[in-house]
Amino acid sequence: MASVTITLTNICAGGHHLTFNVTGDRTAIVASSLDNLLDSISEEEVEVFVKLIARMVKLGRTNVQARNVLQAGVTITV
Numbered sequence: 001m002a003s004v005t006i007t008l009t010n011i012c013a014g015g016h017h018l019t020f021n022v023t024g025d026r027t028a029i030v031a032s033s034l035d036n037l038l039d040s041i042s043e044e045e046v047e048v049f050v051k052l053i054a055r056m057v058k059l060g061r062t063n064v065q066a067r068n069v070l071q072a073g074v075t076i077t078v
Contacts, residue, residue, distance in 0.1 A: 002059040018037070
């Protein structure tokens with residue numbers, strides 16, 4: 001089972017530049033701006049998100065196990 005934790009670790013003095021740490025099955029440092037977080041979510045972003053979640057479901061599972069999980073539905077709560 002995949003696990004990822006996203007933590008806001010820094011905000012610039014002006015409050016518009018943000019830094020996030022990603023830990024878990026993948027690690028990264030991601031910079032963003034407050035404006036990016038206020039934009040509506042695009043169709044392309046939804047497609048990328050769904051593919052990413054499906055790939056995370058597959059981690060450590062057989063194809064049949066992953067299919068069963070995806071068919072049952074994956075809930076993401078924030």
